[in-house]
Amino acid sequence: MTEPESAAVDLEIIVQGAQEGKKQELRLWLRMLSTTKLVSQEIRRRLRNEFGATLPQFDLMAQLYRERDGLRLGELSKRTMVTNGNVTGLVERLETDGLVLRVTPDGDRRVTVAKLTAKGETIFGAMAVAHEGWLRDMMADVDPAIVSELWQDIGAVKSSVSNHLSGGDFD
Amino acid sequence: MTEPESAAVDLEIIVQGAQEGKKQELRLWLRMLSTTKLVSQEIRRRLRNEFGATLPQFDLMAQLYRERDGLRLGELSKRTMVTNGNVTGLVERLETDGLVLRVTPDGDRRVTVAKLTAKGETIFGAMAVAHEGWLRDMMADVDPAIVSELWQDIGAVKSSVSNHLSGGDFD
DNA sequence: GGCCGACATTTGAAATGTCAAAGGTTTACG
DNA sequence: CGTAAACCTTTGACATTTCAAATGTCGGCC
Numbered sequence: 001m002t003e004p005e006s007a008a009v010d011l012e013i014i015v016q017g018a019q020e021g022k023k024q025e026l027r028l029w030l031r032m033l034s035t036t037k038l039v040s041q042e043i044r045r046r047l048r049n050e051f052g053a054t055l056p057q058f059d060l061m062a063q064l065y066r067e068r069d070g071l072r073l074g075e076l077s078k079r080t081m082v083t084n085g086n087v088t089g090l091v092e093r094l095e096t097d098g099l100v101l102r103v104t105p106d107g108d109r110r111v112t113v114a115k116l117t118a119k120g121e122t123i124f125g126a127m128a129v130a131h132e133g134w135l136r137d138m139m140a141d142v143d144p145a146i147v148s149e150l151w152q153d154i155g156a157v158k159s160s161v162s163n164h165l166s167g168g169d170f171d
Numbered sequence: 172m173t174e175p176e177s178a179a180v181d182l183e184i185i186v187q188g189a190q191e192g193k194k195q196e197l198r199l200w201l202r203m204l205s206t207t208k209l210v211s212q213e214i215r216r217r218l219r220n221e222f223g224a225t226l227p228q229f230d231l232m233a234q235l236y237r238e239r240d241g242l243r244l245g246e247l248s249k250r251t252m253v254t255n256g257n258v259t260g261l262v263e264r265l266e267t268d269g270l271v272l273r274v275t276p277d278g279d280r281r282v283t284v285a286k287l288t289a290k291g292e293t294i295f296g297a298m299a300v301a302h303e304g305w306l307r308d309m310m311a312d313v314d315p316a317i318v319s320e321l322w323q324d325i326g327a328v329k330s331s332v333s334n335h336l337s338g339g340d341f342d
Numbered sequence: 343g344g345c346c347g348a349c350a351t352t353t354g355a356a357a358t359g360t361c362a363a364a365g366g367t368t369t370a371c372g
Numbered sequence: 373c374g375t376a377a378a379c380c381t382t383t384g385a386c387a388t389t390t391c392a393a394a395t396g397t398c399g400g401c402c
Contacts, residue, residue, distance in 0.1 A: 055358095056358060056359090082359080083360060085359085085361080086359060108368070110366070111367095
């Protein structure tokens with residue numbers, strides 16, 4: 001095989017004495033991480049096979065799809081949670097493929113705004129539909145009530161984490 | 172600022188009409204993904220600042236720490252969910268730093284076994300303690316009962332996903 | 343012995359990722 | 373006006389990531 005596979009044994013193996021009421025957070029984190037990796041790998045594989053696209057490209061286009069007027073690169077960086085320097089190259093490649101356009105507005109020449117081309121909108125539309133279907137498929141065995149509950153509770157985790165970042169990221 | 176930050180507005184912005192009972196899975200996925208990225212970035216930052224290590228290196232060492240006799244690179248690949256080719260370079264760098272040792276067993280020269288050096292064990296020990304503390308801190312605001320419930324329910328998600336992979340990953 | 347299929351790791355090309363430093367632009371203030 | 377501070381993006385050095393193809397080794401089988 002050429003890639004990491006199913007794994008009855010995986011990341012979670014790090015936790016050993018997690019049973020005794022300690023390290024619950026570590027245990028949860030490892031499970032979140034391995035699950036996320038699993039789903040990401042699957043989506044990446046399908047994006048590649050069916051659309052010849054990469055996951056970061058998909059993420060970036062998703063943001064532009066919702067903002068037809070385009071977004072500044074810094075805004076894109078925040079929304080995709082990708083560093084500034086990374087956005088530069090990402091947009092560059094998408095521009096080469098004719099999916100994205102870069103414009104410098106008249107008012108402020110420090111800024112670069114990226115927006116989807118017509119071609120980009122068409123292609124992303126198809127990818128988005130497929131993407132949503134893949135997720136529904138993958139989570140098909142999970143009770144919808146649980147899905148909803150998870151969304152809530154993970155929200156609580158996200159919120160807690162946001163309030164305890166070292167980088168002084170409050171508000 | 173030089174990196175993506177807190178983000179009241181982030182990945183989840185992709186979902187628009189998720190309210191109407193459709194796309195719950197997509198909504199959940201985006202929240203899982205953004206939360207995982209958030210935690211990963213924080214851990215990465217702290218590993219870097221306090222230990223000069225990277226997250227993949229930490230993950231790899233974590234596996235070796237539990238198997239004092241060492242692991243074959245393929246086994247490491249599965250457990251860390253990192254591709255084979257990737258493990259090669261990862262171990263290479265750790266060996267350069269004197270944290271990991273590579274050995275070819277007498278019986279089978281196809282195989283390479285990696286194990287922690289004494290130095291590696293010492294350093295990883297310190298990192299593991301800190302790492303666990305960081306997670307407890309980050310999740311401090313989450314009710315322990317919820318933590319436990321999340322662990323269960325995310326297990327259900329992971330299991331469902333495992334059963335719906337395109338790569339024919341059954342067993 | 344010699345070959346073929348299975349196994350294990352490495353290599354190579356391209357993309358993504360981080361961080362820090364450098365480059366232009368704009369704004370504000372003396 | 374002129375310069376310093378603030379802002380936005382790009383660049384450069386490295387590490388990580390994936391995939392596919394190559395390399396090396398072992399096993400069994402004629």
